[in-house]
Amino acid sequence: MPSPFFATIFLLVLFIGTFVSCTEGAPRAFFVFGDSLVDNGNNNYLLTSARADSPPYGIDYPTHRPTGRFSNGFNIPDLISQELGAEATLPYLDPELTGDKLLVGANFASAGIGILNDTGIQFANIIRISTQLQNFEQYQARVSALIGEEQTERLVNGALVLITLGGNDYVNNYFFTPVSARRLQYNLQDFSVYIISEYRKILMRLYDLGARRVLVTGSGPLGCVPSSLASRSVNGECAEEPQRASAIFNPLLVQMIQGLNQELGSDIFVAANAVEMQTNFITNPQAFGFVTSKIACCGQGPYNGIGICTASSNLCPNRDLYAFWDPFHPSERANKIIVQTLFTGSDKYMTPMNLSTIMAIDSL
Ligand SMILES: *[C@@H]1O[C@H](CO)[C@@H](O)[C@H](O)[C@H]1NC(C)=O
Ligand SMILES: *[C@@H]1O[C@H](CO)[C@@H](O)[C@H](O)[C@H]1NC(C)=O
16 A cells, blocks of 8 residues: 555655745845844843843834843844845744744844853853854754755755854953952963863854854953943043953954864854954944944943943933943944944954855855
8 A cells, every 4th residue: 555655755745845945045044142242032031130121122123122132123133134134033942933934043142151151150041152052953953853954954054153252251250350260360361362262162163063154253342331431441431451351352363263264274254353343433433423432322320331221221312323222232223333344344354254255155
């Protein structure tokens, strides 16, 4: 009685064929790893204080409601998805991330984490980077069950990946207390060399998991965020020690990426120099249409830089006029400037090339 068997095979082929044809011509998949600069809402599902799930977060998002993004509106991954012509990636923990939606990609990021495992321990339950990578493995198993192993590998190899780490290793680790364990252990230079060597291992693991185009960013100008101005600056100038941290970290990151690509014999990794990108609008906010880069739109105390943004904080009426949304995170409009630079920036910002060039090469 072969007919039911063949009928099953036939249906199976039809089923797989439908999925495969659905993925052809679709935007490439997009995967996101890292901290609060890129978290799309995973922490909403966790017992942690590191969350952006209450107003006024999301006030300029299309729904005007908080989503878990640390922004008044779109964050950097959203704006990259838009450039790719794709839907925003869902948080990996979102129950809606099933079926066809898995083929868009996924966001594994979690606010508060860093390169090191002991970064952000005060936030309790957050998804550390090694677990984010395990979740990526689990994701691939789920997609394999849907479209098969070979198609899954193609989807992952063809994807764009974004990873953003490092800022919290300074803010929520090295600088967290005046006598942090890390500070006793390392000077700033040696600490930076150490976390870059750990970042390298994380990137190699991403490569082993199939990532072939990875945009790597580090910390912005840490001394210039409203939080640093409020707690460490004397006259409103960028705070010296965190600035020195960013100035050490970013060139080391670029160097490490160049070495890694050389070793792999291919431009797998692309470094974005977040300090160079943000220094322009921080030193000359008016040229970019901002009224200030020192005062956060939402917060309290000097520069609105003390504590976190909540419903009872000061809130500016027009978020587009502020470079910083809260004491730590850029506004949606600043994010747009950053993403524009990722796509079209010169080699001052992007090593070895910008995303427009990458998209052009990859579409050949
Ligand atoms: C962090 O923890 C993971 C999982 O336990 C481990 O594989 C990794 O080596 C740790 N990283 C550091 C820098 O200790
Ligand atoms: C991207 O980078 C290349 C090479 O540095 C540069 O020539 C080009 O103008 C940049 N912008 C775009 C949109 O490609």
